[in-house]
Amino acid sequence: MMRNLIRQILPASNKFESNLRNVLGYSPGDIQLYKTALSHRSVKEGSDQNNERLEFLGDAVLSSVVADYLFKKYPYKGEGFLTEMRSKMVNRATLNDIALKMGLKKITLYNKGDNSLKISQIFGNTLEALLGAIYLDLGYNKTKRWINKNIIIPHLYMDDLELLEINHKNKLYGWANKNGKVLEFETLDERIENGRRLFTIAAVVDGETIAQGKAFNKKDASQIAAQAAVEKLGIGA
Numbered sequence: 001m002m003r004n005l006i007r008q009i010l011p012a013s014n015k016f017e018s019n020l021r022n023v024l025g026y027s028p029g030d031i032q033l034y035k036t037a038l039s040h041r042s043v044k045e046g047s048d049q050n051n052e053r054l055e056f057l058g059d060a061v062l063s064s065v066v067a068d069y070l071f072k073k074y075p076y077k078g079e080g081f082l083t084e085m086r087s088k089m090v091n092r093a094t095l096n097d098i099a100l101k102m103g104l105k106k107i108t109l110y111n112k113g114d115n116s117l118k119i120s121q122i123f124g125n126t127l128e129a130l131l132g133a134i135y136l137d138l139g140y141n142k143t144k145r146w147i148n149k150n151i152i153i154p155h156l157y158m159d160d161l162e163l164l165e166i167n168h169k170n171k172l173y174g175w176a177n178k179n180g181k182v183l184e185f186e187t188l189d190e191r192i193e194n195g196r197r198l199f200t201i202a203a204v205v206d207g208e209t210i211a212q213g214k215a216f217n218k219k220d221a222s223q224i225a226a227q228a229a230v231e232k233l234g235i236g237a
Helices: 002-009 015-024 031-037 052-073 079-090 092-102 122-138 140-155 158-163 168-178 218-233
Strands: 183-193 196-205 208-215
Touching (some): 015 031, 031 052, 031 122, 052 122, 052 140, 079 158, 092 122, 092 140, 122 140, 168 183, 183 218, 196 218, 208 218
């Protein structure tokens, strides 16, 4: 307790720690743990140096906290509704947006010269890794309170999420069927970027490419392409 008090009074030893404290709202106990959580594999190859293991842990912690929150908030809703709401709250696009709003991009260590990372969702993944670090540093109960205070309450609006359509492919297929259109998703490109496969998928309507999406798996790339196509075509607007 005395150590944390001293750290709060004295200035941070460097800019990274100062920015990290601003994001967390408290002084971290183990700076190296948080540096690992904020280190992408593009700059740290070793599994004990990058954030992939912490991302795995943080994903599980976040899912547990969100499940608990939904179970208590909707006492009369069934399993299907709760599962869908949890998917909306923890999906990659949502977490990536929250991470950017929280300022994680400024303190995430990644290869800024890799253009493919700019269109991926590494900051949402980094947020999950950060939650893994918080869990190891503070324990489950304090992490739960942190998630509620810093993620759920300020960023996740239940009324809006209840109306949100997260499966853009289904939405686009529904539009195509209703209007007699032929919808296909085609792989335009597949290449290796930093040891991972990067896919470029196109949403094609009646032979015309409407939009494209890029991601490190085909499912995410096609969803990104579908979302862009939905927005471009004004479906549901």
